[in-house]
Amino acid sequence: MTAHAEGPLLFLDVDGTLLPYGGTRIPPTHWERDGWQEPSNPQLAKLDPAHGPRLLALPCALMWATAWMDDANEVLSPLLGLPELPVTDLPEASEEDEAGLLHWKTRALVEAAAGRPFIWVDDEIGERDRVWVSANHPGPALLHRVDSTTGLTDADFAALEAWLRPAP
Template sequence: MTDRAERPLLFLDVDGTLLPCAGARLPTTPQGWADWQPASNPQLARIDRGHGPRLLALPCVLMWATAWMTDANTVIAPRLGLPVLPVADLPPAPEEYPADTLNWKTQALVRAAAGRPFVWVDDSITDLDRAWVSAHHRGGRVLLHRVDPMTGLTAADLTVVGDWLRAAR
């Protein structure tokens, strides 16, 4: 699987995944989220810059799946040494949603995968998302990997993802 079009997709979240939430007071309003996303956000110092090379070494096509949308390419990617990545076409992020509902990204990511194998790395994946993807994603393997939002993505998480991707080949 050397052709980019044949490689599994890896949908990557930012808040709680690349940007750990431990001790941070997360925004609760649309304006608060707008203020959270500029490069001047001091919380960005919590991003592990070592993740960039680790992500680039994975046998997959990296793709943003985050409310940051294209801002992830201008603010997050340079901190990690990542190139400009494609951005999943997501619906607008809800201001809030009950814990017992499907994640706002789930359906859009299954559509974006279009039957290709994919990994989704996020801090808000639930068993409901897993069940929905299992029932609706046809023709490809899937790994929904939940990251602890307090610590964010770790080397152990990347090992799990890397092992899955290598086995998917």
């Protein structure tokens, strides 16, 4: 991938991506080993605190792209050891998006990218979104769909790192 002068963006979803719908809670020993308190919310206990440093190590600018909006910074950033991240302005879904033609975030993310290379990590990306982004975004883009039952995995991080790595 050829880097844009401002570098790539990574738009990050929460539900199904950082907070998987399936699986089990992260064991308390994992939280204690890192010196953190295990969250009391059962869903938040599925958050893997190791994801924060891995996300920060990626050569891109992180942005929340989630219905959590500003709550992602209040609740999740401290648990992941992330700084406050910019929050992508996500408008209400259009009638066309509600009809299932595009994901409700697709247009807003392309607009927010403003031609910069970007990765969108989400559990709801579909083929129509890929086609639309390809036709409407002038720069490189990776729409990376995560399995909502497992959330981000080592394989997902490997795919993100490979896309972000400059060509030799």
